[in-house]
Amino acid sequence: MALIDDLKNAQKDAMRAKNKVRLGTIRMALAAIKQKEIDEQVTLGDSDILAVLTKMVKQRQDAASQYDAAGREDLSATERAEIVELESFLPQPLTAEEIAALIDEAMASTGASGMQDMGKVMGVLKPQVQGRADMGALSALIKQRLG
Template sequence: MSLKDRITDDMKAAMRAKDSERLTTIRGLLAAIKQKEVDERVVVDDVGVVAIVDKLIKQRKDSISQFNAGGRPDLAEKEQLELQILEPYLPQRMSAEEVQAAVSAIVSELGAAGPGDMGRVMAAVKAQLAGKADMGLVSGAVKRALNP
C-alpha cells in the first residue's frame, strides 16, 4: 500500500470516528499532495509525499515557535497536535551519528574541502538523505565536516 493510500484510509477512519482535528489535518495534507500533482502534472510517489509531509512539519514547527514567542499558547497547542498527527507519515529518522557518518562519506567521495564546497555537498546529501534525516541536522553535520 502506498503512503498516499494509507493517508486516504486514515482520513476515512477519522471521518468514521468523527475526529475533527485529525480529519482537518489529513485533509490539508491530501490537499497539498493534490496541489502538487495539479501544478506539476505528475502523480506524486511516496518520496514526493514524504517531502510534502516534511514541508508541512517544518511549517508547524515554525508556527509553534512564533506562537510561543507571541504569547499564544492556545494556537501553539493546536499546531503541536497537527504536528503529532503528521509525524507518523515520515519514515524512521536517522540518528545524529548516522547522519554524520553519511555526510563524512559523501564529503570524502566528492573530495570536498572547505566552506566553498558547501553547496555541492548539500546537493549530494539532500539527494541521498531527503526524507530520511532532519535537514537542519544534516546542514550542521556538513558545516562540521567542511570546517576542520
C-alpha cells in the same frame, strides 16, 4: 504501499473513528499534495510527498513558536497536535551517529575536500535524509566537516 495510499487509508480510518484533528490534518496534507501535483502537472512520488509533509511540519513548528511568543497557548496546542499527526507519516528521524556516517560516506563518494564541494555532498545526502533530518542542521554539520 505508497505513501499517498497510506494517507487516504488513514483518512478513512479517521472518519470512522470520528477523530477530527487527525481527519482535518490528513485532509490538509492531501490538499497540499494535490495542489502541488496540479501546479507542477505531475504525479508526486513518495519522496516528493515526504518533502510536502516535511514542509508542513516545519510551517507548523514556526507557527507554534510564534503563537507561544504571543501567549496564545490554545493555538499553539492545535499546531502541535497537527505536527504529531503529520509526523506519524514521516519515517523515523536519523540519529546523530547515522547522520555522521552518511556525511562521511557522501564525502568519500564525492571526493569532497573543501567548501567548494558542499553542493555535491548535499546533492548526495538530500534524497537519503529527506524527511528524516533537518536540512539546516545537516548543512551546518557538513560545513563544519568541510571547513
